Amino acid sequence: MNIKYIDLIDQTYYFPQEEFDLNNNKLSFHGIDLMGLVEKYGAPLKFTYLPRISENINRAKKWFSTSIDKNNYQGSYHYCYCTKSSHFEHVLNEVLNNDVHIETSSAFDIDIVEKLKKKGKISNDTFILCNGFKRDQYITNIGRLINNGHRNCIPIIDNYEEIDLLAEEIDGKFQIGVRIASEEEPKFEFYTSRLGIGYKNIVPFFNKQIKGNDKVELKMLHFFINTGIRDTAYYWNELLKCLKVYVQLKKVCPTLDSLNIGGGFPIKNSLAFNYDYQYMIDEIINQINLACQEANVPVPDIFTEFGSFTVGESGGAIYEILYQKQQNDREKWNMIDSSFITTLPDTWAINRRFVMLAINRWNDEYERVLLGGLTCDSDDYYNSEQNMNAIYLPKYRKDKPLYIGFFNTGAYQETIGGFGGLQHCLIPQPKHILIDRDKSGNLTTQLFSEQQKSEDLLQILGYNGN
Structure with missing residues (x-):
């Protein structure tokens, strides 16, 4: 019986795909070792994979050039x-x-x-x-x-x-x-x-x-x-x-x-x-x-x-599942270590769906869950994966940390979420990593911004006196 997460993905979609692959039971994105990224920088985090921007620009240029020639x-x-x-x-x-x-x-x-x-x-x-x-x-x-x-x-x-x-x-x-x-x-x-x-x-x-x-x-x-x-x-x-x-x-x-x-x-x-x-x-x-x-x-x-076509597919966000709450006999809530409202506001504001996949534990059994954010707002959740009307992830285990990724989030989310400003319920904004390739094609990473600290938010709120 096929009950592993990898079996579910393989039976539901064509996998691997251009940007997604598995390496030692862990997800890679454009060749990026995502668990390696987590181990180096921690979670939650956001990242921008800069080469994808140039790739999409040149894809579009090629498509238009082909059509212009074809149609004289x-x-x-x-x-x-x-x-x-x-x-x-x-x-x-x-x-x-x-x-x-x-x-x-x-x-x-x-x-x-x-x-x-x-x-x-x-x-x-x-x-x-x-x-x-x-x-x-x-x-x-x-x-x-x-x-x-x-x-x-x-x-x-x-x-x-x-x-x-x-x-x-x-x-x-x-x-x-x-x-x-x-x-x-x-x-x-x-x-x-x-x-x-x-x-x-x-x-x-x-x-x-x-x-x-x-x-x-x-x-x-x-x-x-x-x-x-x-x-x-x-x-x-x-x-x-x-x-x-x-x-x-x-x-x-x-x-x-x-x-x-x-x-x-x-x-x-x-x-x-x-x-x-x-x-x-x-x-x-x-x-x-x-x-x-x-x-x-x-x-x-x-x-x-x-706009979105240029930068959307360059972005991603990685969260850790902190805890699972069994709210009734049917609903299991996996709580992420951040907020959807502040870090992926389009999921909340306009019901935008992004590619969502587990980062690790692909050989584990899966279960149906809902995803909840840390704020005390009832709308801080993500509950529908494209074409499935449900989210399936490797089973929650307290002794085996589970990380999930949202991909192609590079357009609008930072500006709509108020990058560097106040966040709902004062949940801190995650750290942001820039990923590039050097002249030899090797991946390079750079910390663009640290996770917000209480001092950052207190300063904005006016609590800057003694």
């Missing part, structure tokens, strides 16, 4: 990184090793861009696409960047007032993009995105505020839908609506030469994950080609803004 597409492709997914310097340094561009969301992003320029990571040839609703400081910072010579900074217009506000700050002529306010999926609570300008209003907006304006040149049309790039009737319908706007606008605006299709590539959230990236890109390129051919207009250069 006459435009070029530009990969942008969406900084809000992770603003950390180590992430941006890795991203910018790959000849890519940047998409920003707020005023302080521009300060980061300027620091990266001083270090030579970004040049005036790097496109800086400025999205988001632009308050005074964001407008000022965009103007400063452009006035200092970064003419490839392109503010993406989000509302009708922004052109005039930007024109007051920027010396001379500048390029802009316009964001389409896409219609949301029917199950959403609202019909139209709050971001951008409606489909039907784009051309009238151009005629009224951009055409004949000597200071402004329209370069880009921006399109993005909240559900991301998925093979659904909804996505293809919204893309076709966007392309209709593009060809209408191109006929009256010769300077328009770029289409930004946003981000939204999914990342692996289960060992059963299956997504045909190449097919989706082929079909997108084909649809753009066809729409432009039918309208007899040149095809646009294509920009993407991949």
Whole structure:
């Protein structure tokens, strides 16, 4: 009878996989000895495997290059990184090793861009696409960047007032993009995105505020839908609506030469994950080609803004099971040595699922459990593994420590969780490890941040006197 954890995984999924394997009854991730990491640094811990960032960037570049050649597409492709997914310097340094561009969301992003320029990571040839609703400081910072010579900074217009506000700050002529306010999926609570300008209003907006304006040149049309790039009737319908706007606008605006299709590539959230990236890109390129051919207009250069896809699969979190609570005859609660609400907030806020696996004891018998965090909040739990609607782990034994890992957690979790700040119930933020490879391909590790101490939290709370 197959009752071991390894049997369960092997019968349920194809295993091993590209990034996951077993070595001496212990899980490895991209060749990283995860138990070795625990033994060196302790648990709980978070880690970032930097090479995965470059791997995903270059995978996407290759997919687009293949599609462009296959479809004889006459435009070029530009990969942008969406900084809000992770603003950390180590992430941006890795991203910018790959000849890519940047998409920003707020005023302080521009300060980061300027620091990266001083270090030579970004040049005036790097496109800086400025999205988001632009308050005074964001407008000022965009103007400063452009006035200092970064003419490839392109503010993406989000509302009708922004052109005039930007024109007051920027010396001379500048390029802009316009964001389409896409219609949301029917199950959403609202019909139209709050971001951008409606489909039907784009051309009238151009005629009224951009055409004949000597200071402004329209370069880009921006399109993005909240559900991301998925093979659904909804996505293809919204893309076709966007392309209709593009060809209408191109006929009256010769300077328009770029289409930004946003981000939204999914990342692996289960060992059963299956997504045909190449097919989706082929079909997108084909649809753009066809729409432009039918309208007899040149095809646009294509920009993407991949955030989660760029950094998501680089991150992971490791916890120890501290204790098991048998709450009734059916429910066993495995208590982790941290909090889901603070360290993986998307599991709590939007029911996001990540790849979750035991780190050790794969040859032990398994049991069905629920996972609970340390806070006294009833919502601090994780209880559903993708495609199984249950969590199975090696049986809890007090004399045999059990460690579990959550993988592909590299996007948004630190910023949403408030990295370096207060944590719910004052549960300390775990230590964070950076993992890289040297020129010979050997793994290297570096402690990026220590686990929070009581002094750190007391300082924030104002208890800094005698």
